[in-house]
Amino acid sequence: MSTAQTDNLNIASVDYMPSPREIKAQLPMSEAAEHTVLQGRQALCDILDRRDPRLFVVLGPCSIHDPEAGLDYARRLKVLADEVADTMLLVMRVYFEKPRTAVGWKGFINDPYLDDSFRIDEGMAKARRFLMDINELGLPAATEALDPIAPQYYGDLIAWTAIGARTAESQTHREMSSGLSTPVGFKNGTDGDLGVAVNAILSASNPHSFLGIGSDGQSVILRTRGNRYGHLVLRGGNGQPNYDTVSVTLAEQALEKAGIPKNIVVDCSHANSSKKPELQPLVMKDVMHQIREGNQSIVGLMVESFLEEGNQPMAEDRSKLRYGCSITDACVNWATTEEMIREGAEVLRQVRKQA
Numbered sequence: 001m002s003t004a005q006t007d008n009l010n011i012a013s014v015d016y017m018p019s020p021r022e023i024k025a026q027l028p029m030s031e032a033a034e035h036t037v038l039q040g041r042q043a044l045c046d047i048l049d050r051r052d053p054r055l056f057v058v059l060g061p062c063s064i065h066d067p068e069a070g071l072d073y074a075r076r077l078k079v080l081a082d083e084v085a086d087t088m089l090l091v092m093r094v095y096f097e098k099p100r101t102a103v104g105w106k107g108f109i110n111d112p113y114l115d116d117s118f119r120i121d122e123g124m125a126k127a128r129r130f131l132m133d134i135n136e137l138g139l140p141a142a143t144e145a146l147d148p149i150a151p152q153y154y155g156d157l158i159a160w161t162a163i164g165a166r167t168a169e170s171q172t173h174r175e176m177s178s179g180l181s182t183p184v185g186f187k188n189g190t191d192g193d194l195g196v197a198v199n200a201i202l203s204a205s206n207p208h209s210f211l212g213i214g215s216d217g218q219s220v221i222l223r224t225r226g227n228r229y230g231h232l233v234l235r236g237g238n239g240q241p242n243y244d245t246v247s248v249t250l251a252e253q254a255l256e257k258a259g260i261p262k263n264i265v266v267d268c269s270h271a272n273s274s275k276k277p278e279l280q281p282l283v284m285k286d287v288m289h290q291i292r293e294g295n296q297s298i299v300g301l302m303v304e305s306f307l308e309e310g311n312q313p314m315a316e317d318r319s320k321l322r323y324g325c326s327i328t329d330a331c332v333n334w335a336t337t338e339e340m341i342r343e344g345a346e347v348l349r350q351v352r353k354q355a
Contacts, residue, residue, distance in 0.1 A: 017121055019217030020152040027128045029156060033135035040140025040159030043089050044183045047299055048229055048263050052089075055291070055348060058142045058160060058265075059303040059337065060093030062311070062329035064108050067130045069324040070094070073307055076334060078139045080341055087348035088341065091160050092139050093302070096127045097146035098328060099166045105314060105327065109150065114318055114327075124153050131157035145184075148176045149213055158182050162302075165190045165235060165270075168200045176212075177204035179224035185233040185265050185300075192237025192271070194254045201230035201260050231263035233302065236271025243272045243283050245290055252297050265300035269329065277309055277330045281340050288347045303340065309333035 018026075046052035060077070064070045074092055081090035097107040105111060112123035131154055134141050140159035145151060146167065151158075161180055165187040167173045177184045177200070184204060186197040204227050212222040232251060234242045241247070243266045255262045266272065266287050273279035280303060291298055307324025309332060315321050325331075332340070 015121070017217070018124075019215065020213070021215040021217075023125055023128060023153050024156075024215075026125060027132060030132065030136060032138075033132050033157060036135040036138050036140055037157060037159055040089075040091065041182055043140075044091070044160055045229055047089065048183055048231060048261070053352070054087055054089050055298075055344070056089040056091060056160075056265075056300040057303060057341065057344075058091045058093050058162075058300065059305045059341075060142075061095070061306040062269075062304045062326045062331055063095045063098050064127075064130065065105075065114060065327050066321070066323070067126065067133075069307060070130060071133055072324065073305075073334070074134050074137055074139055078137045080338060081139060084341055084345035087345045087352070090139070090341070091142045092134055093304070094131060094134060094141045094143050096123075097144060097150065099144075099146055099164055107146075109147075114314065124150075128154045128157065145173065145176060145180065148172055151176065151180060152213055152215070155181060160185065162187065162233065163200065165237070169196045171203075172210075174200050174203040175208040175210045175224070177230065178206065178208045178226050179222055180227060183229035183231065184227055185231055187233040187235045187267070188237055188242065190237055190271075192240060192242060194232070194251055197232050198254055198258050198260065201232065202258060204230045231261070231265060231299070233265045233267055234272070235267035235269075235302075236273075239271060239274070241272040241274075241283070243268075243287055248290065248295065248298065255297075262297040263299045264297045265302060266298060267302040269302065269304040275329060277304070277332045277336075280304065280332050281336060284340050284344060288344050292347055292351055301344075303337065304329055304331045305334070305337040306331040307334050309336070 096109045109123040109127050142160040144162045161182045161184045163173050163186045168186045186200040188194050189196040206226045209223045214220040236242050252262050268280040268283040272283050306326050311326040311330040
């Protein structure tokens with residue numbers, strides 16, 4: 001009999017990971033958090049079903065790397081959310097996972113101490129604790145679903161989910177989306193292709209059966225009902241924006257041809273602003289002008305925003321990192337965020353008066 005090893009040839013080690021049930025037992029859902037999640041999801045569904053005339057806005061840091069600064073931002077955002085609640089539903093962007101084209105920091109869950117120690121077990125628990133804190137403020141949370149196992153650990157605390165441009169074409173992510181408990185926004189491809197996202201919405205709306213993990217960490221076959229709240233996120237592509245009137249009209253036509261509700265979210269960042277934070281307010285103004293002129297398909301916006309403008313490189317001495325400044329994509333600062341949201345809310349109030 002051959003003694004040659006045929007599996008795990010490139011595995012250096014295998015470490016224990018607590019099961020979803022164990023993490024949730026450490027950090028159980030509070031009544032306040034549960035209320036926020038349920039209320040946030042229902043409001044989002046109502047917006048997508050046109051039962052709620054408000055616009056939803058997903059805004060926050062490109063990624064969470066400092067929970068203290070993130071919570072500082074959340075407290076400010078909650079005050080702003082209450083101020084504009086008559087016309088807007090503000091949902092905090094809480095991204096723990098970052099897709100990488102080659103290499104780089106892969107997010108708070110993967111490396112919570114920013115030192116390549118990769119304490120994923122601790123990162124998962126810290127991520128759940130942070131989400132609990134956000135929801136207990138009364139602020140619904142949004143995230144990008146990247147790892148198909150992660151939603152079992154904290155998906156109960158999420159109100160809105162994004163599937164990114166790099167993963168919208170992935171069968172794994174389409175299957176996962178079909179079983180998520182939240183509305184899901186699918187971004188167009190990095191090359192600007194709408195077909196990838198349209199096909200993803202169609203796929204996720206149907207039932208699927210696939211391998212996953214259960215609450216105790218065991219392998220299971222997940223059988224889903226399908227998610228009817230998939231929608232399109234325009235984020236630009238190939239270095240070109242797609243938030244303008246012509247692009248939005250083409251997106252509407254693509255959705256109509258596929259028999260999908262014309263629900264469109266415009267991402268003010270990424271290729272739509274050439275990743276330049278100072279251009280995000282201009283993108284939002286253009287979109288608000290379209291709404292003022294009668295557009296009925298734009299239901300939401302995304303904004304990358306933090307306490308300080310721009311971004312910063314990962315410093316070897318973590319104490320040298322600037323508080324409230326992104327370590328991934330550049331963001332608008334808090335003052336600009338307030339101005340963008342207040343101006344947008346005023347436009348919506350004027351539209352409502354004219355209706």
